[in-house]
Amino acid sequence: MLGYIDKIKEISERVLKEGTVEMVIGFQKGTLPMMNEPCFVKCSGDVQRLVWDSNCGINLANYLTDRKEKIAVIAKGCDSRNIVTHIIENKIKRDQLFIIGVPCNGMIDKSKIASMFEKEIIEVVEDQNNIIVKGEGFEETLKKGDVLQENCAICIHRNPVIYDELVSDMVEEQRDVDRYEDVRRIEEMEPDKKYGFFDDLLSACIRCYACRDACPLCYCPTCFVDESRPQWVGKGQDPVDIRTFHFLRAYHCAGRCTDCGACERACPMEIKVRTFTKKLEKDCLEAYGWEAGMSLDERPPLDTFRPDDPEDFIK
C-alpha cells in the first residue's frame, strides 16, 4: 500500500496538467501522527503534498457533494461505494469525476493505538505489514492486522467498485468474515438490557456532530438537529435527545451506509457510533439483499417497491 503514492502522484500530475480535472482530492500529512487530512490539489506542482498510508480513513466522497467542477478523487473501496451513492442521489455527475481507485488493505485505528501507550505518540511509521510507534523513550512494532479499524477488519469490499484508473492490481478480498457478530449479540438481549446498552454507549456523547460532518451521506443543507422551526429534537445533553439524534442520524443512512467507518473515526469521545448503522446495514442485506453503492444501475431499497418486499410488520 505504501508503494501507491508514486502512482497516485503520477496520475494526479497528469490529469491536472492535461486539464482533465481542475482539482485532485487526496490526503496530505496531518499535524498529528495518524491523522492524515484531506487535501485539495489544484496545480500540478502541488502533487508532492499528497501522501498515502494506513491513516487515510476519512471518506473523500464527503467532499464531492454538489461540486460543479471536474474533480479527480482518490477512492478506496468504501469511498468508491459512497461515490456511487452520490451519483445515484444526483449529488455529483459521473462525467465530472476522474476516480483514482486504490485497492485498500485497511486503515489503522488511531484510538486503539493511542490507548495502548501511556505516553504520547510522537511518530508513527509503517512498512508493509507493521506499524512502528515511536514516542519519548519508547519504540514499538505492532502488526497492522491487529490494529485495523473495526470496519476495515470486517471489510469485504476493499477494491474500488468504480474507477477510471487503478494505482495497483486489485487486492484479495477478505472471505469468511462474520460481519454482524456484534449486532447479533445486541439482538439477543432483552429490551431493557438493549436500552441500557445504548445508554452506556452514548453516555460520553457531547453532541459535537463530528460523526455527522464526517459522513458523506449527511449532506442536507439544514440537518434536522440544527432546525429550530420546527425543532425536531432538543439541543441539550438530555440522554433521550442524544439518543434521538444518533438513532435518526443512523436511520437517515438506511440503505445508503457503506460502513466506511468515517463517523466512528471522527468521534472525539470514541463512541462506537457504527453500532446503529450496522443494524440497518444487516437488515438491508437480509430483507432486500442490498449492499449500498455496489452498482450505478440499481435503485436503493428505500426508493423502490417490489411486490416481495417484507411487510409482515403491517397489520
Next chain:
Amino acid sequence: MLFKNLMEHMGIEPDRVHFSWISSAESTKFVDVVNEVTAAVKALGPNKNFIIKAA
C-alpha cells in the same frame, strides 16, 4: 420495517410500536387494530424508556 427493527434494536419493546394500513372504508378493521394495539400496550405496562423527564 427497517425503522421498527431499529427501534426494537435500541430497546423499545416490539409490542409498543405498531404499523397498520387501514382504508377510510374499513371501520371494523380500524376498531380491531385499535383494540389489538391497546391490549398489547396495556400488557406491557407504562413506558419507562425513551422519555424526557420533566425538569
